[in-house]
Amino acid sequence: MTTAPRTLYQKIWDAHVIETRDDGTSLVYIDRHLVHEVTSPQAFEGLRTAGRTVRRPDLTLAVPDHNLPTTARKDAAGNQLPIADLESANQLATLRRNAPEFGIRYIDATDREQGIVHVVGPEQGFSLPGATIVCGDSHTACHGGVGALAFGIGTTEVEHVLATQTLLLKQSKTMEVRIDGQLGPGVTPKDVVLHIIGVTGMGGGTGHVIEYRGNVFEEMSIEGRLTVCNMAIEGGARSGLIAPDEKTFAYLKGRPYAPKGEDWDKAVAWWKSLATDAGASFDKSVVIRAEDIQPTVTWGTSPEDTSAIGGVVPSPEDFTDASKRDAVKVSLDYMGLTPGTRLTDVEVQNVFIGSCTNSRIEDIRAAAAVLKGRHKADNVRWAIVVPGSGLVKEQAEAEGLDKIIVDAGLEWREPGCSACLAMNPDKVPAGERCASTSNRNFTGRQGPGSRTHLMSPAMAAAAAVTGRLTDVRELVG
Numbered sequence: 001m002t003t004a005p006r007t008l009y010q011k012i013w014d015a016h017v018i019e020t021r022d023d024g025t026s027l028v029y030i031d032r033h034l035v036h037e038v039t040s041p042q043a044f045e046g047l048r049t050a051g052r053t054v055r056r057p058d059l060t061l062a063v064p065d066h067n068l069p070t071t072a073r074k075d076a077a078g079n080q081l082p083i084a085d086l087e088s089a090n091q092l093a094t095l096r097r098n099a100p101e102f103g104i105r106y107i108d109a110t111d112r113e114q115g116i117v118h119v120v121g122p123e124q125g126f127s128l129p130g131a132t133i134v135c136g137d138s139h140t141a142c143h144g145g146v147g148a149l150a151f152g153i154g155t156t157e158v159e160h161v162l163a164t165q166t167l168l169l170k171q172s173k174t175m176e177v178r179i180d181g182q183l184g185p186g187v188t189p190k191d192v193v194l195h196i197i198g199v200t201g202m203g204g205g206t207g208h209v210i211e212y213r214g215n216v217f218e219e220m221s222i223e224g225r226l227t228v229c230n231m232a233i234e235g236g237a238r239s240g241l242i243a244p245d246e247k248t249f250a251y252l253k254g255r256p257y258a259p260k261g262e263d264w265d266k267a268v269a270w271w272k273s274l275a276t277d278a279g280a281s282f283d284k285s286v287v288i289r290a291e292d293i294q295p296t297v298t299w300g301t302s303p304e305d306t307s308a309i310g311g312v313v314p315s316p317e318d319f320t321d322a323s324k325r326d327a328v329k330v331s332l333d334y335m336g337l338t339p340g341t342r343l344t345d346v347e348v349q350n351v352f353i354g355s356c357t358n359s360r361i362e363d364i365r366a367a368a369a370v371l372k373g374r375h376k377a378d379n380v381r382w383a384i385v386v387p388g389s390g391l392v393k394e395q396a397e398a399e400g401l402d403k404i405i406v407d408a409g410l411e412w413r414e415p416g417c418s419a420c421l422a423m424n425p426d427k428v429p430a431g432e433r434c435a436s437t438s439n440r441n442f443t444g445r446q447g448p449g450s451r452t453h454l455m456s457p458a459m460a461a462a463a464a465v466t467g468r469l470t471d472v473r474e475l476v477g
């Protein structure tokens with residue numbers, strides 16, 4: 001073992017490598033495997049065909065999220081309601097069948113712990129600092145918010161992990177995104193990560209694992225850290241990481257799957273040793289001043305198409321790179337936006353507050369704080385708030401937030417991926433705009449022809465109230 005200063009990533013990597021081959025690939029041990037209905041059916045089928053079992057069912061947790069409607073799931077007698085869409089129904093039924101067949105822990109659609117896989121993992125204490133975590137889902141990076149090395153994998157790899165609890169990987173390069181200073185009023189973790197991607201670009205993190213460093217992340221809540229790491233992938237990185245600290249330990253302590261008693265103390269001692277050593281170097285470094293970050297929204301069809309809310313829709317000519325110029329032309333055309341338009345003049349007809357990026361209790365609280373005593377604008381046709389899990393839903397209801405939301409004219413839904421990707425009945429109609437707290441604004445992401453503007457929960461709530469993109473600081477603070 002090397003004694004040179006190491007980064008957080010290097011330490012977790014070193015602790016999990018089983019062997020490194022001559023071609024530079026390493027066999028890496030996987031501590032936790034999260035499974036959802038979309039990317040698992042073929043993997044289970046592969047195991048079945050080969051007559052294999054799941055190597056560590058106890059380290060695997062399955063939960064449905066993508067295909068579930070977010071309307072009521074049970075009838076008055078408590079029976080599960082049928083799912084109208086046949087493909088969704090089939091995918092959900094397949095996971096429900098596969099999990100017990102392979103001895104895997106399974107949270108069902110109507111269990112109170114059900115939720116989006118990336119909300120459930122940390123909430124259950126299944127995602128832990130220093131752990132390697134995988135899921136057949138690109139936003140697995142999210143779990144880096146508790147200091148786990150977490151990344152998305154494809155269905156073939158899902159099968160490999162189910163069968164062996166290992167993966168063949170190449171070591172990534174390291175990238176540091178450092179933000180020190182004081183965030184201004186109305187600037188939330190979502191604004192921080194949108195701003196970062198605006199600076200680094202969608203490809204800025206390619207081939208790298210990002211560690212977010214600086215007092216801004218140290219002072220950030222765990223929910224906020226999960227939001228930031230969730231979008232590491234949108235900046236091209238495989239994983240995002242934030243060093244575990246006392247806040248992380250306090251957040252995880254006592255959660256159902258977290259270690260207990262002496263095991264907890266041993267775990268904390270190890271977790272404390274994981275922070276990047278003084279003098280460790282990164283392959284790439286980006287430094288941003290906290291004071292430069294404003295409440296931020298996207299105007300285009302790439303998460304890097306960001307602007308401070310006080311800005312205007314850019315013109316393709318503003319970009320020096322020829323291919324970006326062309327992309328901006330296409331993007332503005334799809335988005336129905338004219339260069340020079342003030343962002344705060346852009347009307348929205350839909351509002352979506354939810355997704356694995358922004359559906360935790362703090363997100364719902366932030367939205368409710370803006371909505372309290374206000375009402376959605378008449379031109380906002382559809383506005384839904386979708387908690388990330390049944391437990392978030394319960395907590396929000398215990399705090400009376402659901403009532404504030406409903407009184408403001410928004411709908412309060414059951415947990416799931418919902419309008420983040422429209423693999424379920426929650427869709428944004430073609431040609432309409434959505435103020436959305438999700439993580440992707442790709443063409444057609446929220447439904448064919450839908451136009452997405454990414455932003456924080458407070459900003460989405462502000463847009464619901466005024467019916468246009470809005471600087472939340474005008475409403476509160």
Ligand SMILES: CC(C)[C@H](C(=O)O)[C@@H](O)C(=O)O
Pocket residue numbers: 038039066136137138139152421
């Ligand atoms: C359906 C799933 C494979 C997909 C992903 O990998 O991320 C989805 O969660 C998404 O956000 O686009």
Ligand code: SF4
Pocket residue numbers: 065066116118137139355356357416417418420421438439
């Ligand atoms: S909420 Fe959206 S980004 Fe997250 S896992 Fe679901 S579909 Fe993917």
